[in-house]
Every structure is written in structure tokens, then in C-alpha cells.
Amino acid sequence: MSDTRPGHAPMDQFTVVDDCLQVGGIPLTRLAARVGQTPFYAYDRQVMTRRVESLHAALPEGISVHYAVKANPMPAVVTHMAGLVDGLDVASGRELRVALDAGMPAAEISFAGPGKSILELEMAMAAGITLNLESETELERVAAIAEKTGETAHVAVRVNPDFELKTSGMKMSGGPKAFGVDAERVPALLARIGELGLHFRGFHIFSGSQNLRAEALIEAQGQTFDLALRLAESAPGPVEMLNIGGGFGIPYFPGDRPLDLGPIAEHLESRLPEVRDRLPEAEVILELGRYLVGEAGVYVAEVIDRKESRGQTFLITNGGLHHHLAASGNFGQVIRKNYPVVVGNRVQGTEREVVNVVGPLCTPLDVLAQQMELARAEIGDLIVVFQSGAYGYTASPTRFLSHPEPVEVLV
Numbered sequence: 001m002s003d004t005r006p007g008h009a010p011m012d013q014f015t016v017v018d019d020c021l022q023v024g025g026i027p028l029t030r031l032a033a034r035v036g037q038t039p040f041y042a043y044d045r046q047v048m049t050r051r052v053e054s055l056h057a058a059l060p061e062g063i064s065v066h067y068a069v070k071a072n073p074m075p076a077v078v079t080h081m082a083g084l085v086d087g088l089d090v091a092s093g094r095e096l097r098v099a100l101d102a103g104m105p106a107a108e109i110s111f112a113g114p115g116k117s118i119l120e121l122e123m124a125m126a127a128g129i130t131l132n133l134e135s136e137t138e139l140e141r142v143a144a145i146a147e148k149t150g151e152t153a154h155v156a157v158r159v160n161p162d163f164e165l166k167t168s169g170m171k172m173s174g175g176p177k178a179f180g181v182d183a184e185r186v187p188a189l190l191a192r193i194g195e196l197g198l199h200f201r202g203f204h205i206f207s208g209s210q211n212l213r214a215e216a217l218i219e220a221q222g223q224t225f226d227l228a229l230r231l232a233e234s235a236p237g238p239v240e241m242l243n244i245g246g247g248f249g250i251p252y253f254p255g256d257r258p259l260d261l262g263p264i265a266e267h268l269e270s271r272l273p274e275v276r277d278r279l280p281e282a283e284v285i286l287e288l289g290r291y292l293v294g295e296a297g298v299y300v301a302e303v304i305d306r307k308e309s310r311g312q313t314f315l316i317t318n319g320g321l322h323h324h325l326a327a328s329g330n331f332g333q334v335i336r337k338n339y340p341v342v343v344g345n346r347v348q349g350t351e352r353e354v355v356n357v358v359g360p361l362c363t364p365l366d367v368l369a370q371q372m373e374l375a376r377a378e379i380g381d382l383i384v385v386f387q388s389g390a391y392g393y394t395a396s397p398t399r400f401l402s403h404p405e406p407v408e409v410l411v
């Protein structure tokens with residue numbers, strides 16, 4: 001455990017009884033039998049519920065929380081989240097169908113993403129959701145569809161801000177970007193929306209992901225409010241929604257500290273009066289993915305073989321990179337670090353050892369844990385990767401090497 005403990009304890013989301021991890025209150029060995037196969041992903045609905053409740057309790061009154069479906073689009077998860085949050089953000093036509101199936105009202109669904117197809121734009125307009133426009137071309141396409149079908153186009157402008165979210169896992173703004181319309185070009189776009197007579201909803205300003213530093217998030221949120229207030233002066237109608245992005249991170253690696261919501265909430269509270277005064281109709285929205293679901297999920301694989309090689313022990317499992325690219329370190333990490341891992345059916349174990357946990361793929365990239373101290377595992381034991389509720393299954397190349405796919409359960 002030494003390498004998962006400093007800074008955070010992801011296992012705190014779950015209980016351990018008789019040295020066996022419980023997910024959704026079910027001992028992992030029993031859950032594995034119930035699922036009927038390994039590997040699998042298990043998501044704990046109670047952990048998601050607690051997370052959204054504590055976030056709402058920390059945030060000032062009147063800040064809405066949206067769930068970014070791409071973090072975990074499993075329909076059962078989206079349906080559960082739909083009952084907890086104020087809206088859903090989708091990034092494809094298929095995610096849109098999942099969001100609508102989850103029962104979220106169209107007025108609370110928005111669709112962002114560059115390169116939306118004509119079909120996706122038509123689906124979105126037929127459903128009556130809000131389209132976050134990513135370019136001038138997209139605006140003209142939307143207007144043409146509105147003209148053809150007689151449907152109302154509800155549009156917001158996704159802005160590529162003139163600042164960035166510092167020290168982010170993934171920067172998505174500032175400088176030249178594929179996302180959104182450059183802030184300096186937004187006034188002209190707003191004028192065109194007015195000319196075309198579309199229903200203007202507001203702004204979407206998302207500047208980055210996976211940030212654990214409250215100060216960096218506060219700085220970006222402050223700049224986001226400033227930018228939105230400035231752009232609102234050129235708006236063709238009242239700003240009804242102001243999506244200020246998210247970027248809240250979760251601790252993955254040794255030394256990572258959970259995000260401190262306190263100062264973020266204080267800062268939001270301090271800016272809200274001015275926003276309410278100048279944009280009285282605006283719903284202020286935080287859109288979050290991994291922060292809401294990432295810690296609620298585990299990935300479980302089974303030990304198929306134990307091997308020694310020149311002084312190191314290798315646990316070979318039936319799961320790996322093809323199911324969980326992020327845990328293998330190949331989803332945007334520069335230096336590979338271990339996700340928190342335990343042997344789920346002997347969490348502490350009496351005997352400990354330092355091992356490499358690898359998958360069955362014929363590539364040295366297929367690693368789930370490198371030189372990590374775990375309980376001594378035998379063939380048939382269950383390896384658990386924590387922090388796997390977001391960007392797991394659907395962010396992985398499941399067809400690589402043609403092994404069976406994992407299954408997903410919500411418990």
C-alpha cells in the first residue's frame with residue numbers, strides 16, 4: 001500500500017471486510033461470480049450519489065452541476081447521474097440518445113464538440129437541446145437546418161478563451177485550438193446569430209481537465225467570468241446559460257492530493273452577485289466528468305499466471321491496456337505512474353511483495369502496475385484498479401489483439 005497511500009486513499013470510497021474489498025456493499029469475490037466473468041468494471045452508485053451531494057453542499061446556492069457523459073457513458077450510469085445533477089453534456093449523437101433515454105429534459109442537455117455531423121445537428125435540433133457552436137461553419141449549418149425543418153435552433157457559443165487553465169492534465173484552451181471559436185471572433189459570430197434569428201442561449205467556456213490545484217481553477221474561473229461579461233455586451237439576446245467548464249481533477253497518483261473545494265466555492269460566491277446583476281437570467285453551470293464518477297469505479301482482472309524473470313515477479317492478468325488504456329499510462333501521460341491497485345480478495349494480505357502487474361497483450365506497454373508493493377497474489381486472485389469510473393472502458397482500444405471485452409456493472 002505504501003505507494004498508494006501518500007496524499008490520498010482511494011480505497012476510502014469502499015469498505016473492506018475480512019480483507020476483501022466490497023463494491024456496492026458486495027464482496028468482490030461474490031460480485032465476480034455474479035458478473036460471470038473477469039475482467040469487469042464495477043461502478044458504485046452510492047459513491048456517485050455521495051459525491052454529487054457533497055459537491056452541492058460545498059458549492060454556493062444557484063450553481064448548477066452538469067455531468068459530462070463522455071467520462072462514463074454506460075446507460076445505467078447516465079440514468080443514475082441524471083437523477084442527481086442539473087443537466088447532461090454530450091459530445092456525440094449516440095451520447096445524446098443515451099442522455100435522452102436517461103430522462104433528462106432536452107432543455108438541460110447541451111452538445112459540444114468540434115466536427116458535429118449534419119446528422120448530429122439534425123438530431124440535436126429535433127430533440128430541442130442546446131448546441132454549443134464550435135465554428136462559424138457550424139452556425140451556418142444549423143441555420144440551414146432550421147430553415148429547412150422549421151425547428152428552433154437553441155445555440156450557445158463555445159468560446160476558445162484567450163487564457164489557459166494552468167497545470168491541467170489536458171489543456172483545452174488558450175492559443176490555437178480545435179475547440180470553440182476564438183474569443184476575439186465571438187462578437188462577429190454573435191451578430192450573425194442575431195441576423196439569423198436563432199435562439200441564443202449563452203456561452204460555454206471550458207478551459208481544461210484534471211486539475212487538482214484550487215488556485216489554478218479559481219484563476220481560470222475568474223477570467224471566464226470576465227470574458228463572459230465582456231462578450232455578453234455583444235450578445236443578440238439575454239444570456240440564459242453560462243457554462244464555465246469544470247476541470248476538477250481526482251487524485252490518481254502517489255502524492256496527488258484531493259481538490260480542495262473550499263476556496264473554489266468561496267471564489268464563486270464572491271463573483272456571483274456581479275454575474276447575477278449583469279446577467280440576471282443566466283444559469284451558471286459547472287460541467288464535470290471524472291470528478292463525479294471517476295472514484296466510483298473499479299476495474300477488476302484475474303491473475304492467470306505468476307512468473308519470475310531475472311529477479312522480478314510478474315503477475316499476468318486477463319485484463320490490461322485493451323480494457324483500461326489510462327491505467328496502463330498510455331492515455332496522455334508523459335511519465336508512466338501507477339494507478340492505485342490492490343489485490344481485491346486479500347487487500348492487506350499477510351505476505352507482501354513487489355510485483356509488476358501486466359496484461360496478456362504482446363506489447364511492453366500492457367502494464368497495470370510497475371514495481372508496486374501488493375499482497376502476495378496467487379493465480380485466480382482479483383487485481384483491482386481504483387479510480388476507474390471515468391475514461392476506462394470507452395476510452396480503451398478493446399479490439400486490439402481481439403481478446404474478449406470486459407463487462408460493466410452498476411451496483
Ligand SMILES: *Cc1c(COP(=O)(O)O)cnc(C)c1O
Pocket residue numbers: 068070071089112206208209210245246247248287288289290291390
Ligand atoms: C471532456 C470534457 C469534460 C469533462 O472533463 P472531465 O475531466 O472528465 O471533468 C467537460 N467538458 C468538455 C467540453 C469536455 O470536452
